[in-house]
Amino acid sequence: MFKTILYPTDFSDVSKKALDYIRQLKENGGETVILLHVIDERQIQAIESFVSEHADKLARDIMESDSLEMESIEKELAQAGFHVKSRLTVGNPLMEILGVEKEEDVSVIVIGSHGKTNLEEMFLGSVSEKVARRCKKPILIIKR
Numbered sequence: 001m002f003k004t005i006l007y008p009t010d011f012s013d014v015s016k017k018a019l020d021y022i023r024q025l026k027e028n029g030g031e032t033v034i035l036l037h038v039i040d041e042r043q044i045q046a047i048e049s050f051v052s053e054h055a056d057k058l059a060r061d062i063m064e065s066d067s068l069e070m071e072s073i074e075k076e077l078a079q080a081g082f083h084v085k086s087r088l089t090v091g092n093p094l095m096e097i098l099g100v101e102k103e104e105d106v107s108v109i110v111i112g113s114h115g116k117t118n119l120e121e122m123f124l125g126s127v128s129e130k131v132a133r134r135c136k137k138p139i140l141i142i143k144r
Helices: 013-026 041-050 052-079 093-104 118-124 127-134
Strands: 004-008 032-040 083-091 108-112 139-142
Touching: 004 013, 004 093, 013 052, 013 108, 013 139, 032 041, 032 052, 032 093, 041 052, 041 083, 052 083, 083 093, 093 108, 093 127, 108 127, 127 139
Parallel strands: 004 032, 004 108, 032 083, 108 139
Antiparallel strands: none
């Protein structure tokens, strides 16, 4: 039923908790996990605005650190028996998630309810909430 799983992650605790649910989907026909991490373009723009002389190095450091996190999660999912496609990109998290949902024709989206930036979510709404409102496929939102 849920053969292709989209797993957007920001590496927060609740996002990592979602891995337990993804493993359970393996037992119910899950085959492929599309592991997606979106570096918010606003984060990169803020770095460029405030520390322009070191912006390139800081952006590279973020990409490198996030790549290592992705590799760790990818290995964990592969050990659970999934075929894993990893995607690391810079952009608008909502739009990137919705784009991958459509492009990969996923069966389900598994996402954490809250990310690392709780203060921002209080004012703007969480990415998971926005995805739930706009996605076309079933979504499993994992609470804290």
